[in-house]
Amino acid sequence: MGRPPTHPVVRPCHNVRVHASSGERPSYVVVAAWSAEPAPAPFDLRRLPEKEDAPAPRRDGPGAGEPLGAVLFLDARGRSMLPVQSFTFADLADLVTYCESRALRWVWESTRRWYALLLSDSHTVDRAWDVGLIRTILQRSPVTGRSAYAQALPPVVEHDDASVRDAEHADSRRAGLDARPGQDSLFAAPTPAATGPSVETVAEEFRAQHAAIPADVPGRKLELLATAETVGALIAAEIRATGMPWRADLHRALLEERLGPRPAPGHRPARLEEIANRLREQLDAPRLNPDSPQELLRALHRAGIDVRSTSQWELAEHDHPSLETLEQYKKLSRLFTANGWAWLEAWIHDGRFWPDYTVGGVVTGRWSARGGGALQIPATIRSAVHADYGSKLVVADAAQLEPRILAAMSGDEALAAASTGQDLYQGIANMGFGGDRSQAKLAMLGAMYGQTTGEAGRLMGQLSRTFGLAVALVEQAARDGEAGRIVTTFLGRGCPPPDAAFVAARRAANSVDATAADQARADSVARTRGRFTRNFVVQGTAAEWALCWLGQIRHGLRNRLPDLSSRIVFFLHDEVMLHVPNAQVDEVVAIVHEAAARATALVFRSDLVETPVTVAVVDSYDQAK
DNA sequence: TGTTAGGGCGCG
DNA sequence: AAAGCGCGCCCTAACA
Known part of the structure; x- marks a missing residue:
């Protein structure tokens, strides 16, 4: 059991720099669905530039067979260079080596899908362009919203992702499966029949996206985004391909310590049932x-506890012997239902938790x-x-x-000056x-979240006197929103338009x-x-900033x-976790620190503000901060 | 029997 | 102490 889990092997890329593109050399490689009609020619290294002496492709090895997709090479100006070629799983190694050694940028509709295919064969790539994600950005951004490209797109469907997700969830439930990421489903290769735009379509949209981004400062910021x-x-x-190191044995021990032995299905753990009985x-x-909550609220009322809801913050205001028991129950119940044995079985495999992110x-x-x-x-x-x-885990x-x-983003020099210490x-x-x-923190959070009542509201004037530009920026964003206008991030991501209820x-x-x-x-709706x-x-x-x-x-x-x-191995809004061999810890810590400074320079083109990161080198996550 | 809304709580 | 931003997930209850 103490055996360290095996990692998928990821080969380093062969990162040979190629200078300049004369128009003879490819700059981009578009990967997309394979189309049967007309069937493209099979991938053949010998037909690519500078590869005339390559060996003939093997068509009989493991994984050879049905085409997985098609590739199209583009020059620096986005022009197609060669006919479309189809590739099989057996071609991946040659394809990736060719493209990475020439520092090509991979262009695809969905990184989530196509890069998973490459990773499943242990290939990584250096640079890419996710046409699908960038479509959403360009469509929403005022910088490109009026471009012919954006105008021609169908309207953004809000919560599109959620409906897809729910449908998939329902499907997997019907199939009697947890919607969990087995290696099988995660790395399932796209099939030739997979729907999706053709390479020509993706290439065309890629060109349209570049054309839509203006060559001015807002355009360059958007391109960075x-x-x-x-x-x-x-x-x-x-x-997703690496997984977050997770010790199921430690998790189980923790559950047994706090909840007792694992209960039979449909039952509460002994410790939880005990607390429920005491509460009764x-x-x-x-x-x-x-x-x-309904039964609980009635019971609390009968006991003379006058609360409107059963939420923790409201119960905390009252004093009754049962309330401490209730709090215990809620804590343990949460552990049992959200991260108990069932969760462990569904989500931890091979000593790893496999986070399934939706970027953007x-x-x-x-x-x-x-x-x-x-x-x-x-x-x-x-x-x-x-x-x-x-x-070690390096948690930053x-x-x-x-x-x-x-x-x-506001260029507020006073607030920037306040940022030079460790504690802003x-x-x-x-x-x-x-x-x-505590007053300063309350005021600052109030300014960023829009709290106008209570102490935070009263402190706003004081904050505004010293940090005028910063406060003015968020106030302007609030006025814009109330008026139904679109606001943007520093790099140009646009917010959604007012919803139907607002209108x-x-x-x-x-x-x-x-x-x-x-x-x-x-x-009220406008203020919201x-x-x-x-x-x-x-x-x-x-x-x-965090992306950069x-x-x-x-x-x-x-x-x-x-x-x-x-x-x-993990990312959480403003926090990143790396799994690092002991010998590389010092170098990784340095990389993490330097990356933060580079990100600030990259985004803001200024060193006005410091963005320090705290780094913990630990064996387990609980030891960080 | 299956879907949806809301309460509640975990994270930043 | 209390409520102001963004999420996902579990549970119950009401509904079809």
């Missing part, structure tokens, strides 16, 4: 199901994740996230990222709040027979959108530790 988004997609796919006694409700899954540009609650790993079980023998966190980002909030406190850190409420308030209630409703857009610009720009940080870390790893045994 496009490549950063794609690097993120590469990393997400690599994390204390509330004099012998048949109470503590999992039912959040409108602000953050990643979301589906399956296993990959972005909600609770503190209580982080001790099970444990490095293999001979390796961008400290107080969002206010620093706000300082940089103390810096703010010293400059504008008489040294009171309807405003129409009602503007009609001739509008009531005071209609007006109040419209104001204002809080969203206020936060969008900061959260979204922080997400852009990740990308720079990846770049550093590939260049300085080209055996690729140090891997990024």
Whole structure:
């Protein structure tokens, strides 16, 4: 059991730089669905530039057979160079070696899908262009929204991803399967019948995307965003292929210690049932199901506890012997249902948890994740996230990222000055709040989240006097949102347009027979959108910085530790975890720090603001911070 | 029997 | 102490 799990082997790329492209050499390789009609010629190295002396392809080895997809080579200006060729699994090694040794950029509709195919055969690539992800960005961004390309696209379908996800979930349930990532389903090779645009279509859209991006500063920022988004997609796919080290034995021990032995299906663990019984006694409700908020609320009322809901923060205001029991129950129940034995069986395989990210899954540009609650790993079980023998976890966190980002994007020199210390909030406190850190933090968070009531609201004026530009930026974003306008991140990602409820409420308030209630409703909806857009610009720009940080870390790893045994294994908004052989720890720590500084320079073209990262070198996740 | 909405709570 | 941004997932309850 103590045997370290085996890793998939990932070969280093053969990164030979090729200078200039005379038009004779390819710059891009487009990979997409194979089309049967007309059937493209088979992939043949001998037909590619500079490969006339290559050996003839083997057509009889393992994996040879049905074409998986098709490739098309483009020159630096995006012009097709050669006829479309189909490739099989057996061709992958030659194809990747050819392209990577010439530093080609891979162009595909979906990194998630096509890079998974390459990774399944242990190939990595250096650079890519994810046409699908970039489509969403260009469609939403005011920088390109009026381009012919964006205008010709069908409207963005909100929550498209969610409906697909739900459908897949339902399918897998019907099939009696958990929607979990077995190696089988994860690395299932795309079949020739797989739907998807043809290489010519993808190449055409790739050209259209470049044409849509203007050659000015906003255009260059957007192009940085496009490549950063794609690097993120590469990393997400690599994390998915690598997995996060997870010790099931430690996890089980932890569960047994806190919950007792694993219960029979449909039963509560002994410890949990015990607490439920005590709660029933204390509330004099012998048949109470503590999992039912309705029953629980009634029982609490009968016991004279006057609460509107059963949520923790409200219960914390009251004092009753049962409430401590209830809190215990909730904590343990959460552990059991969210990260108990069932979760362990569904999501941990071969000593790894396999995060399944959706890059750009959040409108602000953050990643979301589906399956296993990959972005909600609770503190209580982080001790099970444990490095293999001979390796360490390097856990890095961008400290107080969002206010620093706000300082940089607004060019607020006072806030930038506050960022030079380790503790930004103390810096703010010293400059504008008489040294009171908690007040400073409250005010800053209030400004970024749109809190107008209570103490945070009262402190806004004080914040604004010292940090005028920063506050003005978020206030303007809020006004724009309230008015139904689009706001953008620093690199140009646009927020979604007002939703139907916003439009309807405003129409009602503007009609001739509008009531005071209609007006109040419209104001409320507008303020809600204002809080969203206020936060969008900061959260979204922080997400852009984080993408660039990740990308720079990846770049550093590939260049300085080209055996690729140090891997990024987890990413959580402003935090990254790497699994690193002991001998490489120092170098990785240096890479992580340097990457943060590079990211700031890359995004903001300025060193006004410091973006320090805290790095912990640990055996298990719970030891970090 | 299956789907959906909301409460509640985990993460940043 | 309390509520202001973004998510995903579990449970119950109401609905078809």
